[in-house]
Amino acid sequence: MDQVLFIVWRESVEALLVVGILYAWLKASPAAGRRGVRYLWGGVAAGLALSGLLALGILGISQFLSDDGQEYFQAGMALVAAALIVQMVYWMKKHGRTLKRELESGMSERVQQQNWWGLLVLVMIAVGREGSETVVFLYGTVAGADHSRMLGYAGAGLAGLLLAFATFWLLQLGGKIFNWRRFFQFTEILLLLLAGALLVSGLERLVSIGALPGLVDPLWDSSGLLDDSAGIGKLLADFAGYRSHPALLVLGLWLAYWIAAVGVLRRVGRKA
Amino acid sequence: MTMHKFWVVLAAAVLAAGAHAEDLPTFRVTIKDGAISPTRFEAPAGKRFKIEITNAGKSPAEFESIQLRKEKVLGPGVTSFVVVNATSPGEYVYFDDFHPQARGTVVVK
Numbered sequence: 312m313d314q315v316l317f318i319v320w321r322e323s324v325e326a327l328l329v330v331g332i333l334y335a336w337l338k339a340s341p342a343a344g345r346r347g348v349r350y351l352w353g354g355v356a357a358g359l360a361l362s363g364l365l366a367l368g369i370l371g372i373s374q375f376l377s378d379d380g381q382e383y384f385q386a387g388m389a390l391v392a393a394a395l396i397v398q399m400v401y402w403m404k405k406h407g408r409t410l411k412r413e414l415e416s417g418m419s420e421r422v423q424q425q426n427w428w429g430l431l432v433l434v435m436i437a438v439g440r441e442g443s444e445t446v447v448f449l450y451g452t453v454a455g456a457d458h459s460r461m462l463g464y465a466g467a468g469l470a471g472l473l474l475a476f477a478t479f480w481l482l483q484l485g486g487k488i489f490n491w492r493r494f495f496q497f498t499e500i501l502l503l504l505l506a507g508a509l510l511v512s513g514l515e516r517l518v519s520i521g522a523l524p525g526l527v528d529p530l531w532d533s534s535g536l537l538d539d540s541a542g543i544g545k546l547l548a549d550f551a552g553y554r555s556h557p558a559l560l561v562l563g564l565w566l567a568y569w570i571a572a573v574g575v576l577r578r579v580g581r582k583a
Numbered sequence: 584m585t586m587h588k589f590w591v592v593l594a595a596a597v598l599a600a601g602a603h604a605e606d607l608p609t610f611r612v613t614i615k616d617g618a619i620s621p622t623r624f625e626a627p628a629g630k631r632f633k634i635e636i637t638n639a640g641k642s643p644a645e646f647e648s649i650q651l652r653k654e655k656v657l658g659p660g661v662t663s664f665v666v667v668n669a670t671s672p673g674e675y676v677y678f679d680d681f682h683p684q685a686r687g688t689v690v691v692k
Binding site for chain 2: 318369444447448450451515516518519520521528529532534538539540541545548554555556
C-alpha cells in the first residue's frame with residue numbers, strides 16, 4: 312500500500328527532475344523560452360504515450376523472446392538521454408538566464424528549432440523510460456487487488472502522484488526563492504549526476520549482453536562498504552551511477568565523462 | 584566474402600547461438616508478492632548461465648540485480664528469463680525492486 316505510493320513517486324523522480332528544472336528555466340526566460348514550454352509539454356505527452364506502448368510490450372508478447380533486442384533498446388534510450396541532458400546543461404549554461412543574447416548573437420531560428428526538438432526527445436525519454444514500469448506496476452497491482460482494497464490502492468497511487476507534483480512545485484519554488492545562479496548551479500550538478508547514472512546503466516546493459524568488453528569485471532567488490540542494492544547505496548546507484556561491482560570499462564568511461572563534462576562546462580562558464 | 588555467403592554464415596551463427604542458449608545451466612527463481620525463493624543458490628564462475636524467473640504472486644514484480652546488471656519486469660503469473668554473462672567468483676545480490684525486502688544472493692564459484 313505505502314509501497315504503491317513510494318514506487319509511483321520514485322519512478323517519476325527522474326522525469327520530474329528533468330521536466331521540473333527545464334520548466335523553471337524556460338519560465339524565467341523571455342518570449343523565446345515560452346515557446347520552448349510548448350515543446351516541453353509535447354515531450355511529456357509523447358513520453359506518456361511511449362510509457363503505454365512499452366508497458367504493453369512488457370505485459371504482452373515479449374515475455375519469451377530473446378532479450379538482447381530489448382537490452383539494446385533500453386541501453387540506447389539511456390545513452391541518448393544522457394547525451395541530451397549534457398547538451399541541455401551546456402545550452403542552459405551558455406545562455407545563462409535568458410535566451411535574449413542568443414537572439415542578439417544572431418543564432419538562427421533553425422538552430423533554435425533543433426534545440427527544441429532535442430528538448431522534446433529528452434523529456435519524452437525521461438518520462439517514457441520509467442513511466443512504463445509505473446504503468447506495469449499500477450496495472451498489475453490494481454488488477455491483482457480484490458475490490459475491497461481497490462479504493463486504498465487508488466488513494467495510494469493518487470498520493471504518489473501528489474507527492475510527485477509537490478516535488479515539481481518545490482523545484483519551481485527553488486527557482487524563485489534562491490538566487491538564480493545558485494539554483495542553476497545546484498540543478499546543473501543534479502542533472503550531470505543523473506546523466507552519469509544513465510551512462511553507467513546504458514553501458515552496463517551493453518557489457519551484460521557481451522556487446523562491449525568489461526575489461527576487468529568486476530574490478531572490485533565494495534558491497535561490504537556500501538551495498539548498491541538497498542538504502543543509500545541504491546539511491547546513489549539510481550542517481551549517480553554508483554556500483555559495488557564496477558567493470559573497468561564502465562568506471563573508466565564514467566570518469567572520462569566527468570572529466571570532459573567539468574572541463575567543457577568550466578570553459579563555457581568562463582566565457583559567459 | 585560474398586553477400587550470400589555472409590548471410591549463410593550469419594544464419595549459422597544465429598542458430599549456433601540459439602542452440603548455445605538452450606544448454607546453459609539454468610536456475611529457477613520464484614517471486615511471490617514480496618517473497619523471493621530461493622534466497623541463495625550457487626552458479627558456476629566464468630560461464631554464462633540462465634535465471635528463469637516466475638512471478639507466482641498477484642502483484643507485479645521486478646527482478647533486479649544491480650550487481651549482475653539485470654532487470655526484468657514481470658506481470659502477475661508471468662515467467663521470463665535473463666542470461667547472465669560469465670562472471671567472476673563472488674556473491675551477487677538480487678532482489679524484487681517492487682518489494683525491496685525480498686532479497687537473495689547468487690554465490691558464483
